[in-house]
Amino acid sequence: MAYMITDDCIMCGLCAWECQNEAITEGDEKYVIDPDKCTECVGAAPQPKCVNECTTAAIVPDPSRQEDREQLLAKWQALHPGKTPRTFDGSGT
Numbered sequence: 001m002a003y004m005i006t007d008d009c010i011m012c013g014l015c016a017w018e019c020q021n022e023a024i025t026e027g028d029e030k031y032v033i034d035p036d037k038c039t040e041c042v043g044a045a046p047q048p049k050c051v052n053e054c055t056t057a058a059i060v061p062d063p064s065r066q067e068d069r070e071q072l073l074a075k076w077q078a079l080h081p082g083k084t085p086r087t088f089d090g091s092g093t
Contacts, residue, residue: 004033005031005032009056011029
């Protein structure tokens with residue numbers, strides 16, 4: 001599922017800096033996530049990087065965007081044609 005940013009966002013921009021898919025952009029009153037570009041970092045990192053960077057816990061799963069790992073990986077591959085996604089085992093590598 002894609003993530004979304006709540007009204008708790010303080011507009012620091014740390015989340016946008018971390019997003020390799022360029023899914024996070026500055027909105028009028030908070031940063032916003034394009035759900036068509038959000039892959040939960042599947043293909044790039046073991047966990048969503050934006051969630052880890054958010055100091056106010058303003059980034060949460062979007063309940064209206066239910067996607068499984070295969071769907072997220074397909075989205076990542078469409079956003080990064082010709083690149084090989086990273087895979088992570090139980091140790092996070």
